[in-house]
Amino acid sequence: MQQKITGYHLDEEHHWVAELGCGHFQHVRHNPPWTVRPWVTTVEGRQQQLGMILNCKKCDVAAPPDHID
Numbered sequence: 001m002q003q004k005i006t007g008y009h010l011d012e013e014h015h016w017v018a019e020l021g022c023g024h025f026q027h028v029r030h031n032p033p034w035t036v037r038p039w040v041t042t043v044e045g046r047q048q049q050l051g052m053i054l055n056c057k058k059c060d061v062a063a064p065p066d067h068i069d
Contacts, residue, residue, distance in 0.1 A: 001059035023065030024058040
């Protein structure tokens with residue numbers, strides 16, 4: 001299911017995690033050559049991607065919302 005990015009936080013390993021409008025979280029790593037997302041590395045880049053649509057696989061399986069521990 002397509003969901004908008006509404007915010008971000010760092011996980012315990014200091015990787016960026018997108019907070020989606022549905023309440024689920026999804027890692028948004030910049031890990032070339034496998035995953036190329038240079039916008040993740042700066043505050044400005046992350047802010048520009050607010051509202052960007054990601055495919056939420058957790059919605060597809062009706063998973064409960066995620067929580068920050």
